[in-house]
Amino acid sequence: xxxxxxxxxxxxxxxxxLLNKDYQxxxxxxxxxxxxxxxxxxxxxxxxxxxxxxxxxxxMKNKNITTDVKVxxxxxxxxxxxxxxxAPGFKTIFSFKVPDQRSGKAELQYLHEYAGISTSIGxxxxxxxxxxxxxxxxxxxxxxxxxxxxxxxxxTKYNAGLNITNADLxxxxxxxxxxxxxxxxxxxLVSPLTSTAVGAEFTHSFSxxxxxxxIGTQHALDPLTTVKARVNNYGRASALIQHELRPKSLFTISxxxxxxxxxxxxxxxxxxxxxx
Numbered sequence: 001x002x003x004x005x006x007x008x009x010x011x012x013x014x015x016x017x018l019l020n021k022d023y024q025x026x027x028x029x030x031x032x033x034x035x036x037x038x039x040x041x042x043x044x045x046x047x048x049x050x051x052x053x054x055x056x057x058x059x060m061k062n063k064n065i066t067t068d069v070k071v072x073x074x075x076x077x078x079x080x081x082x083x084x085x086x087a088p089g090f091k092t093i094f095s096f097k098v099p100d101q102r103s104g105k106a107e108l109q110y111l112h113e114y115a116g117i118s119t120s121i122g123x124x125x126x127x128x129x130x131x132x133x134x135x136x137x138x139x140x141x142x143x144x145x146x147x148x149x150x151x152x153x154x155x156t157k158y159n160a161g162l163n164i165t166n167a168d169l170x171x172x173x174x175x176x177x178x179x180x181x182x183x184x185x186x187x188x189l190v191s192p193l194t195s196t197a198v199g200a201e202f203t204h205s206f207s208x209x210x211x212x213x214x215i216g217t218q219h220a221l222d223p224l225t226t227v228k229a230r231v232n233n234y235g236r237a238s239a240l241i242q243h244e245l246r247p248k249s250l251f252t253i254s255x256x257x258x259x260x261x262x263x264x265x266x267x268x269x270x271x272x273x274x275x276x
Contacts, residue, residue: 005141007109007116008132011161012172015185018199019216019230023238023254025267032275076100096123113137126151140164168192181205195220235260240269248275 027047034040040059045052057070057078066082077098084091089111097103104123110116116134121127127150134143140163147157161174168189175182183203190196200215216230224244231237240254252271258264 003138004111004113005116005134005136005138005143005163006111007118008134008143008145008159008161009118010116011134011141011143011163012170012174012183012185012201014170014187015172015199015201018187018197018218018228019201019214022228022240022242022252022271023230023256024269024271025254025256026269028269028271030271030273032273034276093120116141116143128156130157134163136163138165177205180207195226231259245274249273 029045030042032040032042038061042057042059043054044057045054047053053073055070055072057068060067064084064086066084068078068080068082070078072078078095079098080093080095082091082093086092091109091111093105093107093109095103095105095107102122102124105120106123107118107120109118114135114137118130118132120130122129129148129150130146131148132143132145134141136142142162143160145157145159145161146155148154149156155178158178159174159176161172163170163172170187171185173182173184181203183201185199185201187199188197190198196217196219198215198217200213202214203212204210212232212234214230214232216228218226218228220226226242227240228242229237229239235258236256237259238254238256240252242250242252244250250271250273252269254269254271256267
């Protein structure tokens with residue numbers, strides 16, 4: 001079976017990752033270790049201004065079942081069970097958060113050469129039902145993303161999208177916020193050898209008549225070091241440099257300045273992720 005269109009969440013994902021991934025204004029430290037029986041233990045610490053946040057998560061895999069458990073400093077316990085390939089192309093996900101008794105959710109995903117479907121339902125008396133579907137192939141696909149609140153009998157979300165892909169270019173158009181906003185995005189891989197890419201995203205809000213345009217680029221200085229930059233039409237410019245200290249261990253420095261208020265201090269973020 002060839003590569004299909006994927007899930008709805010993948011429409012425009014390449015451009016979103018180029019323009020948003022790894023940019024941050026916080027200080028973050030992540031360490032992952034593995035026990036002798038293969039259980040992954042990850043500790044995260046984040047400083048947001050004067051606020052310190054932390055969480056510890058574990059991941060255990062047994063055949064086609066993956067169990068993820070995370071506890072944070074607010075005493076929330078997140079648990080997710082993922083069952084891969086219960087039938088060809090199918091994946092089942094069960095998740096819940098303690099102490100939130102209404103947080104339970106069951107999700108079923110199906111990937112086919114010409115379709116990608118994801119549907120979920122809350123495990124409570126008046127659940128929120130979500131459905132997203134994409135049809136097409138690896139070159140052209142169209143899809144929709146819906147949410148229905150059984151408590152009120154109303155649709156809380158209905159989006160639609162179109163994605164066009166070729167060897168080095170991806171373009172997408174999505175209609176979001178119940179038809180109130182239109183987003184177009186573009187991603188172009190200029191040079192695979194240096195991971196050089198450019199991208200842009202334009203969003204128009206019909207209700208406020210506001211436009212947001214963000215353009216960005218990335219380039220690998222060497223096999224271990226990548227730089228990225230972006231700027232939007234509001235004058236906010238950001239840049240980052242990411243270095244792979246060893247396989248899967250990354251150190252990232254990012255910064256953002258408001259070019260329309262250059263007298264303000266720049267925002268600087270640091271991230272260190274260590275894996276064995």
